[in-house]
Amino acid sequence: xxxxxxxxxxxxGVMGGAMAGHLVAAGHRVCVHTRTKARAQRVLDHGxxxxxxxxxxxxxxxxxxxxxxxxxxxxAVHRGPSGILSAKNPPRIVVDMSTSSPELAVLxxxxxxxxxxxxxxxxxxxxxxxxxxxxxxIMVGADEDSFAEILPLLSVMGKTVVRHGGPGQGQRAKLVxxxxxxxxxxxxxxxxxxxxxxxxxxxxxxxxxxxxxxxxWALANLAPRVLRGDLEPGFMVEHFVKxxxxxxxxxxxxxxxxxxxxxxxxxxxxxxxxxxxxRGTQALTLAYAPRATExxxx
Amino acid sequence: xxxxxxxxxxxxGVMGGAMAGHLVAAGHRVCVHTRTKARAQRVLDHGxxxxxxxxxxxxxxxxxxxxxxxxxxxxAVHRGPSGILSAKNPPRIVVDMSTSSPELAVLxxxxxxxxxxxxxxxxxxxxxxxxxxxxxxIMVGADEDSFAEILPLLSVMGKTVVRHGGPGQGQRAKLVxxxxxxxxxxxxxxxxxxxxxxxxxxxxxxxxxxxxxxxxWALANLAPRVLRGDLEPGFMVEHFVKxxxxxxxxxxxxxxxxxxxxxxxxxxxxxxxxxxxxRGTQALTLAYAPRATExxxx
Numbered sequence: 357x358x359x360x361x362x363x364x365x366x367x368x369g370v371m372g373g374a375m376a377g378h379l380v381a382a383g384h385r386v387c388v389h390t391r392t393k394a395r396a397q398r399v400l401d402h403g404x405x406x407x408x409x410x411x412x413x414x415x416x417x418x419x420x421x422x423x424x425x426x427x428x429x430x431x432a433v434h435r436g437p438s439g440i441l442s443a444k445n446p447p448r449i450v451v452d453m454s455t456s457s458p459e460l461a462v463l464x465x466x467x468x469x470x471x472x473x474x475x476x477x478x479x480x481x482x483x484x485x486x487x488x489x490x491x492x493x494i495m496v497g498a499d500e501d502s503f504a505e506i507l508p509l510l511s512v513m514g515k516t517v518v519r520h521g522g523p524g525q526g527q528r529a530k531l532v533x534x535x536x537x538x539x540x541x542x543x544x545x546x547x548x549x550x551x552x553x554x555x556x557x558x559x560x561x562x563x564x565x566x567x568x569x570x571x572x573w574a575l576a577n578l579a580p581r582v583l584r585g586d587l588e589p590g591f592m593v594e595h596f597v598k599x600x601x602x603x604x605x606x607x608x609x610x611x612x613x614x615x616x617x618x619x620x621x622x623x624x625x626x627x628x629x630x631x632x633x634x635r636g637t638q639a640l641t642l643a644y645a646p647r648a649t650e651x652x653x654x
Numbered sequence: 655x656x657x658x659x660x661x662x663x664x665x666x667g668v669m670g671g672a673m674a675g676h677l678v679a680a681g682h683r684v685c686v687h688t689r690t691k692a693r694a695q696r697v698l699d700h701g702x703x704x705x706x707x708x709x710x711x712x713x714x715x716x717x718x719x720x721x722x723x724x725x726x727x728x729x730a731v732h733r734g735p736s737g738i739l740s741a742k743n744p745p746r747i748v749v750d751m752s753t754s755s756p757e758l759a760v761l762x763x764x765x766x767x768x769x770x771x772x773x774x775x776x777x778x779x780x781x782x783x784x785x786x787x788x789x790x791x792i793m794v795g796a797d798e799d800s801f802a803e804i805l806p807l808l809s810v811m812g813k814t815v816v817r818h819g820g821p822g823q824g825q826r827a828k829l830v831x832x833x834x835x836x837x838x839x840x841x842x843x844x845x846x847x848x849x850x851x852x853x854x855x856x857x858x859x860x861x862x863x864x865x866x867x868x869x870x871w872a873l874a875n876l877a878p879r880v881l882r883g884d885l886e887p888g889f890m891v892e893h894f895v896k897x898x899x900x901x902x903x904x905x906x907x908x909x910x911x912x913x914x915x916x917x918x919x920x921x922x923x924x925x926x927x928x929x930x931x932x933r934g935t936q937a938l939t940l941a942y943a944p945r946a947t948e949x950x951x952x
Contacts, residue, residue: 458852481866495862518862520854528852529859532845536868539841542914547834550901553908554756554826556818561827564793564816568779569889570834572870591867603848610851612942615921616840619913644910 358508360384364413364420364447365404366433366440367454368396371480371487372423375453375513378490380404382512389413409438419506420447423454426598430456434464446471449502453494455479455599458524458531458606461497465523474502475523478510479530483590491515495533497526531603537574538600538620541640544574548582549644558583578638587635587642594633597624656806658682662711662718662745663702664731664738665752666694669778669785670721673751673811676788678702680810687711707736717804718745721752724896728754732762744769747800749807751792753777753897756822756829756904759795763821772800773821776808777828781888789813793831795824829901835872836898836918839938842872846880847942856881876936885933885940892931895922 361384365376368390376399380386387405389412390396400406407413410433414420420440422433430452434440440450441464450468452461456477465475476498486492492514496503503519510517520529547570551561558579566575581587600621607614623643632639659682663674666688674697678684685703687710688694698704705711708731712718718738720731728750732738738748739762748766750759754775763773774796784790790812794801801817808815818827845868849859856877864873879885898919905912921941930937 481863481868483867486866493862493866516862516865518858520858520862525852525854529849529854529862532849532852532854532859533863533866533868535848536841536845536863536870536873539837539844539914540868540870543834543837543841546837546912546914547830549910550833550905550908550912551827551830553910554823554830554904556823556827556830560816560818561830564791564814564818564827565779565831565834567814568784568791568831569781569871569875570779570831570838572834572838572872573867574870575834577867606852607848610848612847612851614844614848614942615917616837616844616914619917623913644912 361419361509362417363387363509364389364407364410364417364440366390366410366413366420366422367424368399369423369425370484373399374484374487375423376404376421377402378512379509384509387413387417410434410436410440411438411443414440414443414447416443416445417447419449419451419509422450422452425454425595427456427460427602430454430460435467441467441471446473449474449476449506451476451478451506453478453480455530455602456527457602458527461524461527474499476502476506477523477526478506479526480514481530481533482514487513494518495520495526495529497521497523497528499523528606531599531606534596534599535603535614535617537637539616540572540574541637542616542620542623544572544579545582545640545644548579548641552645578636581636582638582641587632587639589634589636591637592633593624593627593635593637593639596637597621597628597633600624659717659807660715661685661807662687662705662708662715662738664688664708664711664718664720665722666697667721667723668782671697672782672785673721674702674719675700676810677807682807685711685715708732708734708738709736709741712738712741712745714741714743715745717747717749717807720748720750723752723893725754725758725900728752728758733765739765739769744771747772747774747804749774749776749804751776751778753828753900754825755900756825759822759825772797774800774804775821775824777824778812779828779831780812785811792816793818793824793827795819795821795826797821826904829897829904832894832897833901833912833915835935837914838870838872839935840914840918840921842870842877843880843938843942846877846939850943879934880936880939885930885937887932887934889935890931891922891925891933891935891937894935895919895926895931898922
């Protein structure tokens with residue numbers, strides 16, 4: 357029988373709730389905290405305990421996970437006055453699974469070490485479906501010993517778990533993932549816009565191009581949503597813009613000019629200004645054909 | 655038994671030679687012409703006939719195919735003084751399978767009609783491997799009757815054969831395909847550059863990201879070549895730049911601003927200026943990390 361852990365879980369949104377649920381189902385003792393208690397109800401019903409703050413949830417646990425929205429929230433739940441690291445007996449390992457700043461991940465590790473623990477970053481891809489089905493890809497930044505210790509827990513939540521180096525490297529790997537997506541989305545939306553303007557039938561076009569050198573996950577999964585006018589979020593524009601900003605920060609620190617990424621960030625930021633921040637990333641199509649689709653989406 | 659045709663084939667390069675070979679193998683009577691006769695030797699050995707000009711090859715045939723390099727060559731082999739359309743008894747249908755200008759396709763159809771024939775465009779994706787294995791995706795611009803007539807011939811060369819509308823629409827569909835590829839390549843090369851600069855192991859990175867939302871044909875097929883320093887052409891930079899120029903022309907005629915495409919065209923054009931025009935499209939990586947890879951590629 358696998359070792360059972362005392363675990364804290366901070367952040368039970370759409371993804372975090374499902375991921376914490378897998379830990380409960382695997383027999384671990386899980387204590388959760390989230391900003392709005394009602395959003396934790398499902399995982400509480402499954403047998404998790406409740407705490408009134410991140411610090412209280414983390415008190416005396418083996419591992420504390422966080423799955424929150426922004427680097428500011430990551431900072432608050434770890435370093436804030438009632439954050440995980442302010443627990444009297446802090447967890448041996450803190451694992452941030454949010455997509456956040458690599459530098460912040462390093463800082464959290466340093467502060468965890470100062471209290472006798474370790475910090476790891478373990479952001480994910482695979483979205484709400486991957487979280488529910490435990491098929492996430494998890495990109496880990498951790499020292500080797502910590503990775504070995506948390507691997508059984510991560511394996512309950514994801515299908516592909518890879519260590520990319522020490523603290524911060526999980527976040528950097530995740531940011532590369534977002535860079536790959538950004539320009540692919542630009543290509544997809546420009547291609548669909550050109551097809552539409554040229555009078556091509558987009559369904560037939562996808563038949564011709566989807567399985568060849570132009571093929572991508574985005575073309576297979578998001579282009580059909582664009583064609584049927586479905587801009588509901590699989591992944592939200594405002595979260596994507598946050599990630600692209602982190603990727604641009606990273607590139608700048610490395611003296612790397614990434615013009616495709618910069619252009620994608622500009623286009624997506626404009627989408628937020630136009631009021632589409634809470635739509636899915638496929639809403640980038642509105643940057644190219646706002647009038648053609650207006651009656652369907654606005 | 656399927657109807658057998660008298661066919662002319664102009665252009666027996668890497669792809670055209672293999673495609674003409676499939677027609678010979680299917681039992682059709684094929685007469686070829688190409689600029690350098692030695693490059694036709696293989697298909698001549700398989701049983702094709704030889705003619706000294708496009709006009710001579712096309713004389714009295716049912717269908718004349720062209721598979722050449724640039725719109726200028728397309729124009730010359732169709733409309734030149736010894737071009738296909740100057741045959742005494744021109745073919746009933748001329749089919750240009752090169753990637754070329756949609757407007758030129760319309761013009762060739764008009765001139766073919768003036769001589770009692772029809773023009774079709776049928777550019778392809780799938781590269782030299784697709785040509786050899788007859789797994790090409792063929793995008794056809796043709797009237798319905800001509801399409802019905804040439805479909806058995808195209809089906810010998812490709813797996814996916816789709817009519818996208820009248821003359822010119824095959825070319826427009828192909829240009830959309832190139833738009834999709836262009837920004838995906840930018841994303842791939844920027845992602846790999848960021849990974850390298852951030853000290854990530856690129857093989858492990860691909861393990862984490864290839865099957866998720868960042869996945870693409872390019873990432874699965876070209877990223878591994880970049881990582882092992884293989885910039886040999888599957889598809890050449892200088893041909894890609896020609897195609898991107900045609901796509902930008904099309905977008906401009908349609909008053910469509912495609913900034914991702916424009917940026918890709920700029921980056922690829924710079925590659926030609928730097929002497930990499932005859933490398934594969936994955937050589938775009940040199941735009942981001944010239945020094946890191948210099949010792950391997952130059």
